[in-house]
Every structure is written in structure tokens, then in C-alpha cells.
Amino acid sequence: GAGVSQTPSNKVTEKGKYVELRCDPISGHTALYWYRQSLGQGPEFLIYFQGTGAADDSGLPNDRFFAVRPEGSVSTLKIQRTERGDSAVYLCASSSQGNEQFFGPGTRLTVL
Amino acid sequence: QQQVKQSPQSLIVQKGGISIINCAYENTAFDYFPWYQQFPGKGPALLIAIRPDVSEKKEGRFTISFNKSAKQFSLHIMDSQPGDSATYFCAASMEGAQKLVFGQGTRLTINP
Numbered sequence: 001g002a003g004v005s006q007t008p009s010n011k012v013t014e015k016g017k018y019v020e021l022r023c024d025p026i027s028g029h030t031a032l033y034w035y036r037q038s039l040g041q042g043p044e045f046l047i048y049f050q051g052t053g054a055a056d057d058s059g060l061p062n063d064r065f066f067a068v069r070p071e072g073s074v075s076t077l078k079i080q081r082t083e084r085g086d087s088a089v090y091l092c093a094s095s096s097q098g099n100e101q102f103f104g105p106g107t108r109l110t111v112l
Numbered sequence: 113q114q115q116v117k118q119s120p121q122s123l124i125v126q127k128g129g130i131s132i133i134n135c136a137y138e139n140t141a142f143d144y145f146p147w148y149q150q151f152p153g154k155g156p157a158l159l160i161a162i163r164p165d166v167s168e169k170k171e172g173r174f175t176i177s178f179n180k181s182a183k184q185f186s187l188h189i190m191d192s193q194p195g196d197s198a199t200y201f202c203a204a205s206m207e208g209a210q211k212l213v214f215g216q217g218t219r220l221t222i223n224p
Contacts, residue, residue, distance in 0.1 A: 004155070033211065033212075035212075040217070041216060041217070042118075042201050042203075042214030042215055042216050042217050043156065043201070043212070043214050044214070045211040045212065045213070048210075048211055056210075056211060059211070091155055091156070093155075099144040099146070099161070099205055099210070100146070100158060100161065101146075101158070101212060102158065103148075103155035103156045103157070104155050105153075105154055105155045106154075106155050
């Protein structure tokens with residue numbers, strides 16, 4: 001079956017603009033995660049959804065970052081007033097009942 | 113506070129040799145320890161994972177060794193091949209579908 005998909009694969013924006021990044025999890029997976037990976041670093045946790053609700057948003061760096069999952073499937077990560085420091089690869093992962101998380105290819109965000 | 117420390121940062125191994133990557137963790141509540149493999153431009157892919165009730169798990173050429181008292185675990189790649197050249201990340205999480213805490217990564221190069 002299909003894996004986790006993310007769109008767009010690349011996004012270039014200007015400082016101060018608003019961006020939305022989309023994640024389509026593996027069908028039937030109830031848990032969805034967003035991570036951010038800076039160049040040469042390991043992924044860092046941002047937020048975790050169980051169904052439609054955010055079970056843990058402790059990794060969101062500030063209130064410019066927000067994520068939703070209104071129907072318990074597709075999720076959108078929203079970043080307001082982007083800054084150059086937001087440039088990174090944003091990864092989405094999904095899992096079923098257990099711990100195994102399956103990652104998508106990521107969205108490379110570049111803020112000019 | 114970095115909760116999972118990974119070493120070395122980079123590793124060069126000859127084809128057919130054994131690649132060894134080490135990780136140490138601090139939080140004794142962690143009970144799930146996966147290793148991920150990441151190729152350039154791709155998302156991390158789950159390679160193998162272990163729980164603290166066993167000291168070793170082997171899948172093909174990949175083995176995880178786990179030392180609960182030392183709070184350390186390692187990945188061994190036997191008969192390393194050029195196709196194994198990638199960045200490897202260890203990670204840890206707690207019971208249930210919880211966020212992963214990643215190490216800094218090891219860039220592995222297998223020379224032919």
C-alpha cells in the first residue's frame with residue numbers, strides 16, 4: 001500500500017509569508033507526527049496527533065506554528081510570518097497502535 | 113538537554129567489514145529504541161528496533177545490542193556493502209505511540 005505522502009516536496013517562500021505543509025498518513029494509522037530536521041541534524045519532534053486531537057504539542061517552537069488534523073487523517077502544518085530560521089525539512093510520520101513510525105519524504109522549506 | 117547521544121558523527125568502513133554505531137540515553141522511562149536509515153533527499157526509514165527486555169535483536173545483517181544498566185545501545189552492520197552508505201539515526205521513545213527523540217546521526221560510508 002501507499003506510504004506517507006507529503007506535499008509540496010519543496011517550498012520556497014519569502015520572510016514574513018504564511019505557508020501550509022500537507023501530510024497524508026498511511027491509511028488507517030491513527031497517530032500522526034510532525035518533525036523538523038535541520039541540515040546535518042536528527043529530526044526534532046514538533047507535534048503528535050492521536051485521531052483529530054493534538055495529544056502532545058510540546059515541540060512547537062512558538063505560536064507561529066500550528067497544526068490541524070480535522071478528520072483524523074490528513075494533517076496540515078501551518079507556519080505564520082515565516083523567518084529564515086524556519087528553513088528546514090519538515091517530516092511527517094504515522095503509526096498504528098504501536099511505536100513504529102513510518103516517515104514521509106519530507107517537505108524542504110526555504111525561507112529567503 | 114540532549115537525551116540521546118550518538119557516536120561517531122561519521123564512519124568509513126571497507127566493504128565486507130563491520131560497521132558499529134553507538135548511542136547512549138538518559139531517560140530511564142524510554143522503552144523503545146529504533147534505528148532509522150536515511151538516504152539524501154529521503155525520509156528516515158525504520159531499520160530495526162528493540163525493547164529493553166532483550167539484550168540483542170538480529171535481522172539479516174543488522175543487529176542491535178542493548179545494555180540496560182549502562183543505558184547504551186548499538187547498531188552493528190555485518191558484511192557492510194556500498195549500498196549501506198547512508199546516515200543512520202538512533203532514537204528512543206516511551207510506552208505507546210509517543211514522540212521519538214533522535215540522536216544526532218552518523219554518516220556511514222562504505223568503500224568498495
